[in-house]
Amino acid sequence: MTQKTILSTDQANYDKRSWTRIINCLSGFKSTGLVGTDSSDQVGNLSVVSSLFHVGANPPLMGFVLRPHSSKSPRHTLINIREQSCFTINHITEDFYKKAHQASARHPYEVCEFKKCQLQKVYKQNFKAPFVGEAKIQIGLKLAEEIHVKSNNTHIVIGEINQIHIPEHIIQSDGFLNIDQAGTLTVSGLDTYNKAQKIARLSYAKPDLPVTEI
Amino acid sequence: MTQKTILSTDQANYDKRSWTRIINCLSGFKSTGLVGTDSSDQVGNLSVVSSLFHVGANPPLMGFVLRPHSSKSPRHTLINIREQSCFTINHITEDFYKKAHQASARHPYEVCEFKKCQLQKVYKQNFKAPFVGEAKIQIGLKLAEEIHVKSNNTHIVIGEINQIHIPEHIIQSDGFLNIDQAGTLTVSGLDTYNKAQKIARLSYAKPDLPVTEI
Numbered sequence: 001m002t003q004k005t006i007l008s009t010d011q012a013n014y015d016k017r018s019w020t021r022i023i024n025c026l027s028g029f030k031s032t033g034l035v036g037t038d039s040s041d042q043v044g045n046l047s048v049v050s051s052l053f054h055v056g057a058n059p060p061l062m063g064f065v066l067r068p069h070s071s072k073s074p075r076h077t078l079i080n081i082r083e084q085s086c087f088t089i090n091h092i093t094e095d096f097y098k099k100a101h102q103a104s105a106r107h108p109y110e111v112c113e114f115k116k117c118q119l120q121k122v123y124k125q126n127f128k129a130p131f132v133g134e135a136k137i138q139i140g141l142k143l144a145e146e147i148h149v150k151s152n153n154t155h156i157v158i159g160e161i162n163q164i165h166i167p168e169h170i171i172q173s174d175g176f177l178n179i180d181q182a183g184t185l186t187v188s189g190l191d192t193y194n195k196a197q198k199i200a201r202l203s204y205a206k207p208d209l210p211v212t213e214i
Numbered sequence: 215m216t217q218k219t220i221l222s223t224d225q226a227n228y229d230k231r232s233w234t235r236i237i238n239c240l241s242g243f244k245s246t247g248l249v250g251t252d253s254s255d256q257v258g259n260l261s262v263v264s265s266l267f268h269v270g271a272n273p274p275l276m277g278f279v280l281r282p283h284s285s286k287s288p289r290h291t292l293i294n295i296r297e298q299s300c301f302t303i304n305h306i307t308e309d310f311y312k313k314a315h316q317a318s319a320r321h322p323y324e325v326c327e328f329k330k331c332q333l334q335k336v337y338k339q340n341f342k343a344p345f346v347g348e349a350k351i352q353i354g355l356k357l358a359e360e361i362h363v364k365s366n367n368t369h370i371v372i373g374e375i376n377q378i379h380i381p382e383h384i385i386q387s388d389g390f391l392n393i394d395q396a397g398t399l400t401v402s403g404l405d406t407y408n409k410a411q412k413i414a415r416l417s418y419a420k421p422d423l424p425v426t427e428i
Contacts (some may be wrong), residue, residue: 018389024272025391028245029400053265056366057237105419152270175232177239186243194410205319
């Protein structure tokens with residue numbers, strides 16, 4: 001295997017898009033989902049995010065990153081979350097990943113992106129934000145915290161899980177969810193969708209005890 | 215498919231570990247890596263993180279979450295990053311994922327976790343933080359920003375990429391990296407390691423144009 005070293009000072013040797021692709025691939029296979037929101041007029045918005053991350057279980061918190069928000073490049077998802085204080089996260093599966101990817105196009109704010117992407121807009125349990133009907137794993141969250149990242153003016157949105165809707169058959173007796181059986185995909189780079197295949201589940205690690213498969 | 219709804223108010227019906235497993239699975243297939251750091255005495259520390267996320271490409275930024283830091287539960291990784299202002303992220307592959315998982319055990323601060331986990335500690339390009347020799351994708355980062363998450367006292371560490379070391383054969387002409395060919399794994403829940411298999415790479419989405427495979 002020949003290894004290549006790229007230094008940050010080499011950036012000038014790459015065109016902007018190639019550099020962006022390289023950096024986007026370095027964060028590994030990324031957690032992805034469709035973020036569903038409504039405007040105050042109940043116009044539905046969808047956003048593909050590939051920066052979902054676990055923040056904590058108690059209280060149950062998840063986060064994701066949104067790009068800089070400005071009057072020139074308004075982030076409709078951020079506007080809606082600020083106004084409504086809630087949003088949904090919907091796992092993407094092979095059944096509808098192309099429709100989901102279409103949500104990353106720049107649609108005008110007054111266009112319902114559920115309709116535009118031919119995805120079902122559904123409401124559940126009196127939750128104010130809309131879910132994606134096609135998604136097998138649907139999560140409703142209330143805004144917990146919005147964080148400004150000074151380094152590049154992006155926004156981290158942290159939500160507290162209010163409700164989840166998941167297929168009964170993926171729930172193991174100890175709480176583990178077989179999300180591969182629900183068809184959840186993962187993204188690499190900006191645009192590549194992948195299935196995941198389990199290698200092993202490992203025991204809780206303790207010093208001086210070898211890790212075993214469980 | 216029978217769908218099950220779980221409300222946050224149902225938490226009382228679950229034991230703490232089951233609840234933690236459920237919530238950890240909801241964030242999808244998670245980006246994982248070994249974070250490598252040195253103490254001021256050059257004692258190596260390793261931490262498995264499963265919350266890596268892309269923050270931006272220009273400047274090149276990545277982040278991850280660390281659990282609450284206290285005198286009772288000190289986070290050695292955080293101590294080292296604060297002291298040295300740098301760290302490495304090393305993708306985990308099937309060749310050494312069990313050794314990597316062992317790094318999540320609570321080892322004393324004065325124990326070199328590279329040695330304890332039988333992983334090679336290597337230095338490159340005068341970078342102060344150590345890389346994992348077995349990793350095919352190695353990233354050296356300088357601390358850009360530490361963010362306190364008020365909602366649960368966790369810490370988000372944002373690093374700026376200083377250098378990367380990757381196999382030459384995974385680099386496509388447009389910058390896309392075939393990280394699956396480098397064997398990069400993804401984690402679900404707390405303890406389950408998965409391979410990824412590409413379904414398709416999709417075209418840049420534009421309004422009113424169908425998404426195509428590229």
